[in-house]
Amino acid sequence: MPFHSADPSRRVLVAMSGGVDSSVAAALLAAEGCDCAGVTLKLFRDGEDNAGGRAAPPRERSCCSLSDTEDARAVAHRLGIPFYVFNFTERFERQVMDRFAAGYLAGETPNPCIDCNRFIKFSALLERASALDYGLISTGHYVRAEFDEGGGRWLLRKGLDTDKDQSYVLYAMTQEQLARTRFPLGELTKPQVREIAAAHGFWNARKRDSQDICFVPGGDYGAFLERWTGRALPPGDFLTPDGCVLGRHKGTARYTLGQRKGLGLALPRPGYVCAICPAENTVTVGDEPLLFSRELEARDINLIACARLERPVRCRAKVRYRQAEQPAEAEQTGPDTLRLRFDQPQRAITPGQAVVLYDGDTVIGGGTIGSA
Template identity: 60%
Template sequence: MKKALIAMSGGVDSSVAALLMQQKGYECVGATMKLFENEQAGVKREKTCCSLDDVEDARSVAYRLHMPYYVFNFTANFEKEVMDRFVCAYEKGWTPNPCIDCNRYLKFEKLYLRMQEMQMDTIVTGHYARVVYDEASGRYLLKKGLDNSKDQSYVLYNLTQEQLAHTQFPVGELSKHEVREIAEANGFINADKPDSQDICFVPDGDYAGFIERYTGKTSRTGAFLNTAGEPIGTHRGVIHYTIGQRKGLGISAPHPLYVCGICPEQNTVTLGGSQDLFSRRLTATDVNLISCDSLEKPVRVQAKIRYRHPEQPATAWCTPDGVLHVEFDEPQRAITCGQAVVLYDGETVVGGGRISSAEKS
């Protein structure tokens, strides 16, 4: 009998994934990754993941399914690979997506290695995505989840061929409504549990406050500049801002102002109008390709620059230095360094990378 290690977050999706793998005949073991001490008083369980409630919910489902269940302590790895990277990105004037790093370095590195050490056949998560083997190319493909409103392929673009060969996403074939119905029918305690919304280590959403506490450094104030490079006010520190931000600037102007540029080296934040936020080209580094070995020649794709951003038609290619170049048919608003650009061919993920620059033309 084949064996599956189920990454159980305490949510309904991973719980139903475990049930579906049992129904496919797998011997299943549940595992929750302890990543962060998230037991502050007053933090509502529906706002974030990684709480004691989540562990108990996962344990309850595993017990109901008669599965062995473990909690693996990866807090040191999480601090190094996710929290440190998050802080470093903000200090560079970038806006990171820590969920991508968590998937890459924790779920599909540390937990994946644990799966191999336990001599199991596959790792299973509750992501809304699909893995398909393509006979023609001999490659494993990552495809969108069938529930387009819940598709999570964007945060999984770093998966390698080896990882895809030993990964399953059972709920990727279902809608969220169907998943909840299955959980309800099987008496799961988390059948109606809301999806987590916030970053687990910043449950109050105050990223700058977290960074100051984490580093022990107080933000340095600096100059707000207009697009001509002229000082027009004082900012609170570059970690307080992200590209496209409008609220919380504290600047009076006859027209709305937005953050258009962040320069930590000069400790400046540039403000401009909405028209100043649009760029047609971007570059990305730390590139991973899934559906092909290379992008030496330009290819037509649909490109996504943020998790909730609709895909847009574009042309993409890689230069010999490994840098991914994407040129959109139409200028895109607030392309942000530190976010991921993910390329699609229909439902299939071509690959992606971390955005490192944006150009107007």
């Protein structure tokens, strides 16, 4: 049964956060004549407890708070497009927050933004779009998706504004997801985007970019984990690399590889977290050179530029969002795994974070860095 006369490929559901980027994405698509609707995703509860009826009124929080939703709604109204709020809290809790907590408890440093893109924006939202006859979705990421006739595949390329490029957090996109997503900001620079926003009179045009993980405002992961799991993080020993006890830590999940500050240790020379072992409940602290390594194994990989790596390939790769790519050689070791060897040792290759491989400005693919 056709619910809409419009061609579904001209019907675009735009994920709007209330920020300048997604607002401009919506404005560009609307100007292009697409049949757009704006959507804000409600991803976690605002502190209300529906169960007993003894609920407290909703509270303001960070990224998908009421005021951000109101910003997005105001932009949509100004553009004359419908605006909806979709409630994906249950999926988000299961597929992002639970995974985040499990990762930390296993001694890793997970990246929930990548899981959110993978399981929420480009899965749940796309499914919802299909149900509503929207052929496409759109986000305000600074990346480009292009179909390569020669290779017969969709490619993910860096945004032209390399400073703002966000391809790192989108490496998990599948061919189908790329085919159904529009990234209107891929060819633009941030100043251009701000200009367009100002021209449209979007009053949020000068708002700063958000940095925190949306469901851990303030960045206190330890407190979040204790609240989320309902268990106190057990204290344990800080060890030297040869196993001597240096002091007490406040729970392995409160530390991340390469960390120097906030250890609460008085050491003769700077000490860095160089190993986290939840099984033994220990955190090893040592000299900086111990942090450097050349190899990593990645699991749960996704390849975009090709179906699989037939042979070892030269590439450039990065192991965290804010890092320049480093020359390396990648080799696929199984259906979902690969091994990467950097030309130069890299500092603090952190399990749980993503490794993303590039060929120039094109994403080859990526995966989750495994525990060594």
